[in-house]
Amino acid sequence: MRILVIAETDGVGLRQGSRSAVQFAREVAAKNGAELQLLVIGYDQRAVAEQVAAYGPVLLADAPTLEHPIAERYATVIAQAANNTHASLICAAATTYAKDVLVRAAGLLGGTMATEVVGHEWSGDKLLLRRPMYAGAVTATVTLSGPFPTVTVRSSAYPAAEPLPAPEPVTAIDVDANLIPVTTQYGGLASKANTRPDVTEARIVVSGGRAFKTTEEFEQYVGALADRLHGAAGTSRVLVDAGIVPNELQVGQTGKIVAPELYIALGISGAVQHLAGMKNSKVIVAINNDPDAPIFEVADYGLVADVREAVPELLDKLA
Amino acid sequence: MKILVPIKRVPDTDQRVRVADDMLHVETADMPFVVNPFDAIALEEAIRIREARSGDAEVVVIGVGGEEYEQELRTGLAMGADRACVVRCDTELDPWNVACILQQMVGRESPALVLMGKQAVDDDLGQTGPFLASLLQWPQATFASRIELQGEMLTVGRETDRGIETLTLPLPAVVTVDLRLNEPRYASLPSILKARQKQIEHVDVRELGVEIQPRLQVLKMESVFSQRRCQRVSNVDELLERLKAETKIL
Numbered sequence: 001m002r003i004l005v006i007a008e009t010d011g012v013g014l015r016q017g018s019r020s021a022v023q024f025a026r027e028v029a030a031k032n033g034a035e036l037q038l039l040v041i042g043y044d045q046r047a048v049a050e051q052v053a054a055y056g057p058v059l060l061a062d063a064p065t066l067e068h069p070i071a072e073r074y075a076t077v078i079a080q081a082a083n084n085t086h087a088s089l090i091c092a093a094a095t096t097y098a099k100d101v102l103v104r105a106a107g108l109l110g111g112t113m114a115t116e117v118v119g120h121e122w123s124g125d126k127l128l129l130r131r132p133m134y135a136g137a138v139t140a141t142v143t144l145s146g147p148f149p150t151v152t153v154r155s156s157a158y159p160a161a162e163p164l165p166a167p168e169p170v171t172a173i174d175v176d177a178n179l180i181p182v183t184t185q186y187g188g189l190a191s192k193a194n195t196r197p198d199v200t201e202a203r204i205v206v207s208g209g210r211a212f213k214t215t216e217e218f219e220q221y222v223g224a225l226a227d228r229l230h231g232a233a234g235t236s237r238v239l240v241d242a243g244i245v246p247n248e249l250q251v252g253q254t255g256k257i258v259a260p261e262l263y264i265a266l267g268i269s270g271a272v273q274h275l276a277g278m279k280n281s282k283v284i285v286a287i288n289n290d291p292d293a294p295i296f297e298v299a300d301y302g303l304v305a306d307v308r309e310a311v312p313e314l315l316d317k318l319a
Numbered sequence: 320m321k322i323l324v325p326i327k328r329v330p331d332t333d334q335r336v337r338v339a340d341d342m343l344h345v346e347t348a349d350m351p352f353v354v355n356p357f358d359a360i361a362l363e364e365a366i367r368i369r370e371a372r373s374g375d376a377e378v379v380v381i382g383v384g385g386e387e388y389e390q391e392l393r394t395g396l397a398m399g400a401d402r403a404c405v406v407r408c409d410t411e412l413d414p415w416n417v418a419c420i421l422q423q424m425v426g427r428e429s430p431a432l433v434l435m436g437k438q439a440v441d442d443d444l445g446q447t448g449p450f451l452a453s454l455l456q457w458p459q460a461t462f463a464s465r466i467e468l469q470g471e472m473l474t475v476g477r478e479t480d481r482g483i484e485t486l487t488l489p490l491p492a493v494v495t496v497d498l499r500l501n502e503p504r505y506a507s508l509p510s511i512l513k514a515r516q517k518q519i520e521h522v523d524v525r526e527l528g529v530e531i532q533p534r535l536q537v538l539k540m541e542s543v544f545s546q547r548r549c550q551r552v553s554n555v556d557e558l559l560e561r562l563k564a565e566t567k568i569l
Contacts, residue, residue: 070486071449071459096479099437100461103446107453111415112534115444128538133442134336138345139541146415146534184458184488187474191482198480204568229569241499247464247478253443254498256480262568272332279545283566285558286549302549303558313555318569 001034002085005056006078006092006102009040013051016201017093019160022055024120024153025091026161031122034088039081040170041074043067049170054163059085063175068186069097075104076180081173082109082148089127094152094257095200102152112146116257118157135253136276155200156259156280192246196223197232199251204231204262207251207278210238211267211288211307218245221311222266228318234258236274252277267307270295287311320490321377322365323430324400325421326358328382328391329441338540345540354391356503357436359398361496363503365434366399368468377401379428383408383420389519396514397506403517408524413535414442418450423527425455430491432473437462437495444535448495458488462497 003025008015014022025036040049041061049060061077078101082090090106092098094116106113118139119130126143129151133140144151199205206229208222218239226233237252239245251258253276263281268274270286270293278284279298286299289306296302303310330336331351339346354362362380369376380395382388383406392403406420425433438445452459464483465476477484478497506514524531552558562569 071452071461075449075453096462096477096481099445100449100459100477100479103449104453104459106446107415107418107450110534111418111446111450113415113446114535115446132543133540134330134345135332135440135443137336137543138338139543140537141539141541142535142537144535146532181456181458184460184486187485187487189479189482189484200480237498246482247499248480248482253440254438262562262566283562283568284547285562296549296551298545298547299549300547301558301561302551303553303555304551305555310555314559317555317559 001032001088003029003034003036003089003091004082004085004087005036005038006090006098007038007040007052007058008093008095008097009042009045009048009052011048013048014055015093016160017095017155019055020155020158021091021093021153022161023158024117024151025089028089028120028127032125037085039078041066041077046170050167053167053170055161056164057168058170060170060172061175062172063177065177065180065182066175069101070184070186071100071104072181072184074101075108077175078102078105079108080179084173087148090148090150092152093155098152102150106148106150109148109150110146112144112148113150114142114144115152117151117153132276135272136279137272154257156257191248194248196226199232199234199249199258200256202232203260204229204264205234205251205258205260205281206231206264206266207234207236207268208239208266209236209268212239212244215244221307224315225264225266225311228315231260236268236271265295265299266311268295269293270298320375320432321379321428321430322368323379323381323425323428323433324358324362324365324395325381325383325433325435325447326362326391326395327355327436327439328352328384328388329355329439332356332440338542342539342541343537352391354394355436355439357438357440357496357498359503360498360500361434361436362395362398362400363501364466364496367501379404379430381406381421381424383412383417385409392519393514394506396517397511398504399510402520404520404522406522406524406527410531411533412531413533414444414446414450415534416529416531417447418454419529420524420527421447421451422454423529424522432490433493435493435495437497448493452493455493458492459494460486460488460492461495463494464497464499466494466500
């Protein structure tokens, strides 16, 4: 039995979310004795693959045609690797990368897939997976039956795997350029320079909602508190829709799912769609001037106050 | 050109869902249903593409399931779809089954573009679009927040975890849409009335020759309740004191 972990890299090494996928794979392997392999896909990625090898043996698909993560190309490589290694399970972190590339790969392999997994258990030899539905109002226990079971796991639900004592080998795999569809062309990535950690990777997340009306205001309060606490800045859907905050910062059912040690919600009312993205944080603090805001129902500590007064005071006292 | 928009009916997102006694479904009695919000965005975009081409496009909405789909398909017609079709199927379907059925419908309809939501807000699986693209071996662009059509080429802005990515892909293609692509229109009363007169086409799933083999099976559903009890603090000093004393994070 072999488990293939699809490694998402950041140009240097394994992304933190993928370490959670490694953790899931290790837990499954500890039960069924499967061998674990990581698949790194890209161009000129040998050095990155050597870093990823700290977490397990690496298969490296390296070719000019794989420079950018275009679904048709990457899915073809993943499907080939799964076939060649007779993978009994394929997994990755539930990021927009996997939701694009890996779902297509699972389609090529016969469509056996569960996404956004937050836990697992065994029924004899059968792997049971837990995943949220209905914006987290329901947890379903599901099972997969079919070729090449494929899973994406929420990095908020599994700890980041630790590196091995010594790195494992990196093995290059053949990429047959003739088999890779090249119709889709990559046109670049526009992202605002973000000096703060990603919301999915930070210990502390400070999120701002409807209370903030401009980008400057968001920075002045939410950004400043995030910086003071060396945390990430996040937001709810409203500010992204209004163009005040870039979409990479959105926490919620359709944005990113986070579970930091501390989540501070500033002027966020607490729509179900937002709660779905943060309610598993270890400690939740809510500051809102509406005492009936639903955010207080999921918070550990609630302060009814105007964020424009409370945040400067917090900044002052945390200095 | 023809644009196919598969739509799913889902419980109204403003409603609180409860797990039914069988622990395999949610309670649907008295539950209002709506067109999956992401699919409504896909339909809106299809209609806008037709409008930008001075009407030179046909927009077809497709539902897969029981008789009850009629309501959401009529909503689609009232928004502006040209035709509506339900693939009748009484067995429970997972995204793979739906993708296989849609693949056959694409074979029948030969659209140049399939536009659909990036996920359904009931199961939140997000699989049907890429599954369909893989079955058709068509290019895909997921999480679209911008779509431009020029001749036979699409330029799509995609919302990813790292920012907005741009892809250029040729038709035919499958595109799944994200929240910020557009704001779906409300159907006007006259168009709602007109939609009532339109025929909804029926296709029996057995005509399509699709073998329904479940890949993903739900064994159990449980409601999730918040375990937290919010402790109200009266000022910033108290908040900081308690956080420092009780959580050790700060």
